[in-house]
Amino acid sequence: MTDENEGPARPKRRGLWITAMVVAAVVVTGCGGAAAYAFSASDRPVAKKPIAPATEPIERGTLTGSSKASGSLAFSDPHDIASGSAGVVTGLPQPGTTISAGQSLFSTNNVPTYLFRGDLPAWRAFSSGMDDGPDVKQLEQNLKALGFFSGEPDDEFSWRTQSAITAWQKATGQERTGSIELGRIVFQHGDVRVSALKAAVGDQASPGAPMISVTGTEKQVSVDLRLADQQLAKTGGTVTIDLPGGKQTAGTITSVGTPQEKKDSTTGGTTATIPVVVELDDPAAAGELQQATVTVNFPSEVRQNVLSVPVGALLALSGSQFGVEVVQKNGTTRRVPVKTGLFAGGRVEISGAGLTEGRRVVVPSL
Incomplete structure (x- = not known):
């Protein structure tokens, strides 16, 4: 009796075990499929839009070059x-x-x-x-x-x-x-x-x-200008002054002295210089500075009614030939050879066939 009851029971348990294995296989297969799908979706390359080049317009106006000289900012009339x-x-x-x-x-x-x-x-x-x-x-x-x-x-x-x-x-x-x-x-x-x-x-x-x-209570800038640059300094003339910290302000030349011999601490020799005094147009621009070394920019060459672009727009085409990359109406660009003139204030004077005010040129960005 015992053997008869135990005989049929074994196939039933085997069937349950097989069913469980099948279910487990389905679950594992399903999970694997989901994992495979997720991997494929994340690995798929995303299309990127092309980055448009930075451009600047060609400008028409006046360019003013300058000659730099070191000066000393201090209170006036000691x-x-x-x-x-x-x-x-x-x-x-x-x-x-x-x-x-x-x-x-x-x-x-x-x-x-x-x-x-x-x-x-x-x-x-x-x-x-x-x-x-x-x-x-x-x-x-x-x-x-x-x-x-x-x-x-x-x-x-x-x-x-x-x-x-x-x-x-x-x-x-x-x-x-x-x-x-x-x-x-x-x-x-x-x-x-x-x-x-x-x-x-x-x-x-x-x-x-x-x-x-x-x-005195006002600050001024004293400059020993090179004798070769004496034509740049005229009483009443305007200059720009580069202050510590990157700030720039305007100044007016109030006096131009006679040539003086000044000893050069580097070479030990003497050089002839012109003592020039500049007053700040805006005394508050110097802030709390009581004494400092500054750079004075004396206007030199002037170009009026010329076309100019940022210096960064220039391309070296071949040898000494420069050019600019002009943006066409359809969005494409074309390299145009140019003749350069005065470099001033981060811009350069240019001339060339087909160049007009307002047309945009490519300025590579870092």
Whole structure:
């Protein structure tokens, strides 16, 4: 009985096992198919659109060449201010201080020396009965600007002058004498900036001894231009200045000196140069720079009403022959031989058959 029951049972289990194997094979086959499909899809090359070349239009206009020269950016008009009287130094300003008209420059014997504006230096004391002169008018102009002189400034030292001096002395805490001793005021072209001290508190000052080093409050560029380039520098001419950090600004030539011999630190010899001074059209462009080496671009050659393209558009065709790749109306390009002229500002003057303003040329990009 046992053998009869066990005999039929074995084929049934074998059938189940075969069925399971078939199902497993189907599953494996299906997975394999899916894997194969996914691989084929990801491996299929993707069509790419052709990249259009970078182009620029041919331009018509003025090209200006330039000659470069190294320059030094610093505050203008550096010079010393000396004591006009003898005494012990009792007060000095801090370097970097800006001093305006009517303010104290330094003190000797605890009495300040004041800054006034004017082109004439003070060469005598101011007091009643003095001879007429342009220095009197200059004094009155300062007293008027400070609010102490009520009349029209002239060359005569009058009661108005004396009254104005007295009012000024009272306002500044000085002894009210109505006169000004020599050395008590210093005339300068404008406000000054203290760059260094030439004396120390407690020193014995003497007339003519430097007390402080000052500059103007504006910055300028000094250039030693090569003698061969002297024709490029003319007073009133415009230049461009390359500042540190890649910034560029405009400047105006304010003075052109006479040739000077300058020692060459490299060769040990001497070379003739032309000292040129340039003022910044926009003083704020120099920012916080107090001193720096800059490059000054002096305009040289000028080409007017010419065609030009970026220098990068030039192609070397053969030997010394250059050309450009012109874009046709149908989108294709054609190489056209050109004659080059002035190179300036990253552009080059060109001429050639079929070249017109507005046509685009290929400019290879990196």
